[in-house]
Amino acid sequence: MTHAAVLRPALLALLVAGAGSASAYQLYATDDTHLNADLSATFGLFHSQERYTMSGTLDQGSSSWQEGFVKYGLSGDQKLGGTGTAYGAFNLLSSATWGDGDAAGFSDGSERTTRIEDAYAGWRSAGLFPVLGEDGIDLSFGRQNIVVGDGFLIDGDALNLGKGVADGEFNRGGAYYLAGRRAFDETAVLRIGGKEGWRGDLMRLKSDNRAQAKSELYVATLEHVAQAGTVGLTYIDVNDIDEQYASPAQLARKDMKTYSLRGTGNAGVENLFLSGEYAWQDKRHTDNGASSDENAWYLEAGWTFADVAWKPYVSYRFSRFSEGYDPLFYGFSRGFGTWFQGEVAGNYAGPFNSNTRVHNIGAKVTPLENVSVGLQWFDFHTLDTDLGNTDANELDLYAEWAVNEHLMIIPLVGLYQPKKSAAEGGTQLGNDNSNLYSQLLFSTTF
Structure with missing residues (x-):
């Protein structure tokens, strides 16, 4: 299994929210008790004129496939007199891929799986500790x-490989792009602090995902939240991995420490958006037995022209990921381009947030209250071409149409131009032609 195979695509933030319990049908409600039925579904149609080497199972050609998942179950909460609120959820998720399977060969179109997705319980302190704010203690x-943060390091356990890799040994049920399965298998989470001021988290996270080497993480965060923005520190200690399933790159993950400083907000300037993060990794187990230091960082700025028709938003971001950087569990949080940079590059062709630097320009307009149109351009430059060459440019045009409160439709067309074919050290099979890629997504919540 290649290093690229430990990375997975995701979906628009609105769809990710829809896959959770953000929308629900209220079955029972009193002042103290709530019981909800949760139901969400997402379906996608995909076509890629070109294929990529990541799974090692595909030949030159095109791929057409479909993906879908349905998530369903119950969630609720119960006030405990003056001693806080208990809450929890139990959801199943059914997923599938049809057709040829994805353009990187991680799925083959035969995946069909139903499994438990959410099964958690927790307690919030309500007003028990006024100095910490409302719900200043949250234990789950x-x-x-x-x-x-914004998913630069951790945004769920959402790599959903299918049967196209290692004879299905890493199969998680299909829907590789949609990635409905996001839950860590075992969690213990203590959140301290309210919604403003100083707050922090202490967490133990255990993955049951073979494609993530079933990693066990200890995580600590410290943040200051203010109207002008949030500044935060993150510490991640990978305590253990299952070496049976680890790729060569993941073998260096055991005992790896990651430290990051991040910030996001408007610095008190209306219409301005600023974001950035610097992550440093201390790897203890490398191929040659020596330790190594890796890093990744980005800086981003955006501006909304609020007084102009359609309220255009433009942004620029530069990101850099060192040659041996481990992208961990990065995910999709703020829309297209974060942190799957380029629909073709981030999902099938690479790079996958390692051994690369990326320029990104984004633009978005809102011609109607329920319709927005966006454009994303990416320039990818490989740092060490001896590890493979993913130099490329990509342009993605998409729309987001909220048909009603229950249905979102998102068409996207991408044009991906690699600098090298697979025979020349790149990843595109058979040629270095432009790849015209298209997808159409439907997401519904109730």
Whole structure:
């Protein structure tokens, strides 16, 4: 299994939210008790004129496939007199891939799986500790999705490989792009602090995902939240991995320490968006037995022209990921391009947030209240071409149409131009032609 195979695509932030319990049908409600039925579904149609080497199972040609998942179950909460609120959820998720399978060969179109997705319980302190704010203590356990910051390091356990890799040994049920399965198998999470001021988290996260080498993480965060923005520190200690399933790159993950400094907000300037993060990794187990230091960072700035028709938003981001950087559990949090940079590059062709630097320009307009149109351009430059060459440019045009409160439709067309074919050290099979890629996504929540 290649290093690229430990990385996975995701979906628009609105769809990710829809896959959780953000929308629900209320079955029972009193002042103290709530019981909800959760139901969400996402379906996608995909076509790629070109294929890529990541799974090692495909030949030159095109791929057309479909993916879908349905998530369903119960969630609720119960006030405990003056001693806080208990809450929890139990959800199943059914997923599938049809057709040829994805353009990198991680799925083959035969995947069909139903498994438990969420199974957690927790307690919030309500007003028990005024100095910490409302719900200043939040303690939870079980199988649940966890996000740190904007997903640069951790945004769920969402790599969903299919049967196309290692004779299906890493199969998680299909829907590789949609990635409905996001929950860590075992979690213990203590959140301290309210929604403003100083707050922090202490977490133990255990993955049951073979494609992530079933990693066990200890995570600590410290943040200051203010109206002008949030500044945070993150510490991640990979305590253990299952070496049976680890790729060569993942073998260096055991005992690896990651430290990061991050910030996001508007610095008190309306219409401005600023974001950045610097992550440093101390790897203890490398191929030659010596330790190594790796790093990744980005800086991003955006501006909304609020007084102009359609309220255009433009942004620029530069990101850099060192040659041996381990991208861990990065995910999809703020829309297209974060942190799967380029629909073709980030999902099938690479790079996968390692051994690369990326320029990104984004633009978005809102011609109607329920319709927005966006454009993303990426320039990828490989740092060490001896490890493979993923130099490329990509342009993605997409729309987001909220048909009603229950249905979102998102068409996207991408044009990906690699500098090298697979025979020349790149990843595109058979040629270095432009790849015209298209997808159409439907997401519904109730």
